[in-house]
Amino acid sequence: MKKHIYLDYSATTPVDPKVLRAMLPYLRKEFANPSSIHQPGQRARAAVDESRKTIADFLNCFSDEIIFTGSASEANNTIIQKLIENKKKKGKLHIITSQIEHKAVLMPCEMLEKKNYAEVTYLPVYKDGVVKVSDVKKAIKGNTVLVSIIFANNEIGSVQPISEIGKVIEDINKKRKPSDKVYFHTDAVQGVNYLERDVNKLGVDFLVFSGHKIYAPKGIGAFYIKKGSPITPLIYGGGHEFGLRSGTENVAGIVALATAVKEIQDPRARVKNIRIRQLRDKLIKRILKDIPDSKLNGSLKNRLPNNANFSILGAEGEALVIA
Numbered sequence: 354m355k356k357h358i359y360l361d362y363s364a365t366t367p368v369d370p371k372v373l374r375a376m377l378p379y380l381r382k383e384f385a386n387p388s389s390i391h392q393p394g395q396r397a398r399a400a401v402d403e404s405r406k407t408i409a410d411f412l413n414c415f416s417d418e419i420i421f422t423g424s425a426s427e428a429n430n431t432i433i434q435k436l437i438e439n440k441k442k443k444g445k446l447h448i449i450t451s452q453i454e455h456k457a458v459l460m461p462c463e464m465l466e467k468k469n470y471a472e473v474t475y476l477p478v479y480k481d482g483v484v485k486v487s488d489v490k491k492a493i494k495g496n497t498v499l500v501s502i503i504f505a506n507n508e509i510g511s512v513q514p515i516s517e518i519g520k521v522i523e524d525i526n527k528k529r530k531p532s533d534k535v536y537f538h539t540d541a542v543q544g545v546n547y548l549e550r551d552v553n554k555l556g557v558d559f560l561v562f563s564g565h566k567i568y569a570p571k572g573i574g575a576f577y578i579k580k581g582s583p584i585t586p587l588i589y590g591g592g593h594e595f596g597l598r599s600g601t602e603n604v605a606g607i608v609a610l611a612t613a614v615k616e617i618q619d620p621r622a623r624v625k626n627i628r629i630r631q632l633r634d635k636l637i638k639r640i641l642k643d644i645p646d647s648k649l650n651g652s653l654k655n656r657l658p659n660n661a662n663f664s665i666l667g668a669e670g671e672a673l674v675i676a
């Protein structure tokens with residue numbers, strides 16, 4: 354039988370056995386609703402609170418700056434749509450993003466353009482797949498309210514200079530009135546496993562990530578929102594998540610997400626990541642050597658350790674993946 358190796362971890366990861374063990378009790382014995390005031394409900398609430406604290410510590414922020422969602426798509430949409438809607442006064446507002454964002458960022462931007470709420474600058478990336486900090490700086494205008502740059506691209510794995518962009522925005526904000534602040538959002542879905550995640554060092558107001566890219570299950574996401582940011586909910590209801598996202602909490606998913614985050618911080622993960630990088634480099638070397646007309650997309654330097662992405666002259670990418 355042919356041996357298959359799954360190489361599509363940017364699309365999704367399996368659930369880590371430790372993550373599964375941690376979440377299972379919350380699907381069966383400890384199934385209570387965290388909003389119930391009886392003891393099983395209180396235990397579920399404690400699990401949510403503890404998980405939130407784990408994630409807040411991971412990102413170096415306060416617990417009430419972490420909002421759980423059903424996905425990273427939902428988190429990105431909440432931030433982009435609601436920031437613009439809430440800041441909208443008379444004229445159009447301005448958003449700066451990149452041409453290599455995930456659709457969960459591009460589509461809400463396009464929707465806001467269609468509604469005439471915002472004009473959007475889609476910054477290019479260069480040969481290395483990276484946005485230039487100077488391009489971001491040049492693009493900022495008086496009506497710019499949001500810069501949204503992906504932390505690391507989901508296809509070519511290029512890592513963007515988030516903390517440098519954060520610094521530029523911070524300097525610009527020092528010269529502006531608080532009401533004219535430029536907010537900075539990063540979709541860190543692909544980056545959170547491997548890159549800097551201290552939101553203060555990154556200089557971001559919003560950071561989004563998703564469970565199923567970090568060995569937790571699908572259907573759980575979260576975002577960091579800096580205190581005081583003008584976001585209102587996309588989903589109204591019982592006022593969960595500090596009033597920012599209604600819906601009974603996915604307790605098992607939340608516990609899973611926090612357990613996955615603990616695993617990222619485990620010192621053994623560093624060793625694992627070095628091994629992943631070595632395997633990636635070996636794969637890149639062999640493909641470039643053995644497959645004629647193959648080319649690595651993006652740079653080797655500014656690249657996620659788990660990403661290798663190629664073009665092969667004359668071969669259609671999708672056909673190769675299906676085969």
Ligand SMILES: Cc1ncc(COP(=O)(O)O)c(C=O)c1O
Nearest residue numbers: 424425426455457507540542563
């Ligand atoms: C960079 C990036 N952003 C957002 C998403 C959407 O994440 P979710 O599946 O949690 O909605 C993905 C998933 O493919 C992604 O890779």
